[in-house]
Amino acid sequence: EVQLLESGGGLVQPGGSLRLFCAASGFTFSSYAMSWVRQAPGKGLEWVSAISGSDGSTYYADSVKGRFTISRDNSRNTLYLQMNSLRAEDTAVYYCAKDLLSSSWYYFDCWGQGTLVTVSS
């Protein structure tokens, strides 16, 4: 069974940093692109960033480019999101999501339970 488990969320002051983790199991992690998708309280879904399975290609939403860094450790089956220079508008539940096929991008067939990031003084 595919499982994704996020952690690392919490309360942080504006301008601060936080690192999110997503532990994956039940599939060949290195074969699949992975993404982070966020949802502000009471709002819709917003894609944040994606990383390829093996060659390390990364992509970012304009709203986080230059502040967030996505990475992965295929030996640990773990996805990361390093978030710097956090703003109030980054407050959201952050989900990690797996792609449907090893050759696909942006077909989010499995999601974690989410981790809440709150940016506030």
Place this chain on the structure above:
Amino acid sequence: DIQMTQSPSSLSASVGDRVTITCRASQSISTYLNWYQQKPGKAPKFLIYVASSLQSGVPSRFSGSGSGTDFTLTISSLQPEDFATYYCQQSYSTPPTFGQGTKVEIK
């Protein structure tokens, strides 16, 4: 970026009703269109991909259609567990973008 617009934003329906949700893309996306269901406090669930392919395990009362810029999600006979918010999402180009959501409520 490709903008995705859903209509309606919300609807009220009864168990057994046929429900249709529309999603429109700001430019042609072929059939690179996916649908998700989200219940309060839960992660989204993947329902349909490439406009009309049903994800494994999803009930056959859900169906999708469309191509180009106009797409629909249809629930043929609404069940109590289907009351949720539904999102469309394009996977045609980066960044992938979602519609604003359609909340399906009990009438």
